[in-house]
Amino acid sequence: MAAQEALRWRYGDVDDGNFALRGRGVPVLAALLLVLICFVAVCLYLRWACHRYYTPRYLASSSSSSTSAAAGGLDDxxxxxxxxxxxxxxGTGSAEECCPICxxxxxxxDKVKAMPQxxxxxxxxxxDPWLRARASCPLCRASLLPAMANTKSDIVGSEAV
Structure with a gap:
């Protein structure tokens, strides 16, 4: 019978003194709360920084040639x-008779634009949209930057003659 009475308790019997923080409890809880607040602040800052500085190239405006050149593509x-x-x-039916993009x-x-390299x-x-964003062949990824330099030097050379 004593065991049954030990398991019974009344609401008024619970003392609030049992829930008091004593000793190192208050500074430890304050430190944990501060660490949690700092962690959330760092996470929010990193999220903001990543979204601010990461701009996909396909979202960048390709209307100006300086923007395209800065993004790694070619100018118009x-x-x-x-x-x-x-x-x-x-009449060969080979892969050269279809556009690899569409x-x-x-x-x-049909008009066909050939990559110089x-x-x-x-x-x-x-x-054309691919070349505005990237300076490479869409199929083999050959760099077109040397071709750009050769094309400009050929144009300059032909104008000088």
Whole structure:
């Protein structure tokens, strides 16, 4: 019977003194709260900093050539300087008869823009946005920066003659 009475308690029997913090309890809890606040502040700062300084290239404005060049792409004058030819079917049925970007087949009379370094061909409307964002061939990733320097030197050389 004594065991049953030990398990019974009344609401008025609970003393608030049992929940008091004594000794090192208050400074430890204050320190933990401060650490938690600092951790949340650092996390919020890092989230803000990452979103502020990370701007995807496809969201950057490509209307000005300086923005495109700064983002790693080519300017509009250089892109317009790449050779554009009219497609004539060879009848081989090879992969060179389709645009690797849109996967559409080249039709007789379609314009095809060829990359100067590797010779891969694309529809101009497919490859131009890529070249504004990146200075490489979309298919083989060959750098077009040397081609840009050669193209400019050829233009300057032809104007001087």
């Amino acid at each position: 004058a250089t892109i317009a300087g790449f050779p554009v030819t009219v497609f004539r079917p060879g 996967l559409g087949e080249f039709a007789d009379g 590797c010779g891969h061909g694309f529809h101009p409307e497919c490859v």
